[in-house]
Amino acid sequence: MIRIYIFTYAGDANEAIACVRCARTALPAALVTVVDDSAAPVPENVRRAFLAYGARYRQSSFPRNGNLRGPECVRGIISTLAGGAADDDIVVKIDSDTALLSGSWIESMPGAGLDWYSCGYGVREAHGLAYAMSGRAARLTDAVLQERDLLPLAPEDLTIARTVFDLCGDDRVRLVSPWTPSNRAGRWSWWNWDSVTTDPEDYARSYDVVSVGNPRPPHIPQSSRWEVMHALCDARLNLNNQ
Structure with a gap:
């Protein structure tokens, strides 16, 4: 099973609706759960929109420290991702301001023998906008991070990613480079707000x-x-229907 978790709060409420829609379109069979911030929850109409698109809704109480960082936040996120996951599940975390347009990279993980897949640089610099890990990796990482001392402002993406790398080995990790002018084959990108012709x-x-x-x-x-x-x-959707 593919389990997708979208962490959001009131300030990204409408983005989260679009994020759920994108995830449900890219991976219709996946179980999508929105994890709201109990300290700043989305409005009731937004919760109803999540459910209308087929997502589940829950709230978390751990402090997020503005940008998903700090020991309590890291432990809360990895505990959420690991909770209920079987070893052969794929667990995905997506930021609510990120559009998942294709799930093929997630579906490819078991066949490729991967425990981690994300965008990033080098061998250790993973980006947190979207990442996927095996249920096995999530459970192992959760057990380690619940006991490990973490820095006061530890970022969730790097902390979780590097722990997975250490536990599972670099041969079971894939980091793909984002699109840049020198890497035009990259399939991860950021919307170009500075161009009026962006399509x-x-x-x-x-x-x-x-x-x-x-x-x-x-x-x-x-x-x-x-x-x-x-x-x-x-x-x-238009491309899929052509």
């Missing part, structure tokens, strides 16, 4: 994961983030 169809055709959480010019409102995510999902 959702081009992005949906070219990328598997797209974040809209990168900085926007001052004249572009936050509402553009979820509008872009829905446009990306629409474009991906």
Whole structure:
């Protein structure tokens, strides 16, 4: 089973709706759970939207320290990801401002013998916008991090990723490079807010994961983030139906 967890809060409520829709479109058979912040929960109408798209909803009480960091947050996230996971499950964490447009990279993990898959640089620098791990890796990592001393501002993505790497070995880890002008084959990207010709169809055709959480010019409102995510999902659906 593929289990997807989307961590969100009131400030990203509408992005989270679009994130759920993208995840459900990319992997219709996956179990999608939205993990809201009890200290700043989304409105009731947003919760209903999650359920309407087929997601589950729950709240977490651990402190998130503004950007998913700190010992309590790291332990809370990995405990959530490991909870209920069988060893052969694939567990996915997605930021609520990130559009999952294709789940093929997740589905490929068991056949490739992988315990971890994400975007990143080098062999240790994993990005937290979206990552997947085996249920086995999640459970092992949870057991270790519940007991390990962590830095006061430990980031969840690097802390969890590096623990998985240490436990499972580099041969069971895949880090793919994002799109850059020098790596045009990269299938992970960030929306180009500085271009007036950026096209959702081009992005949906070219990328598997797209974040809209990168900085926007001052004249572009936050509402553009979820509008872009829905446009990306629409474009991906159109491509799937061709």
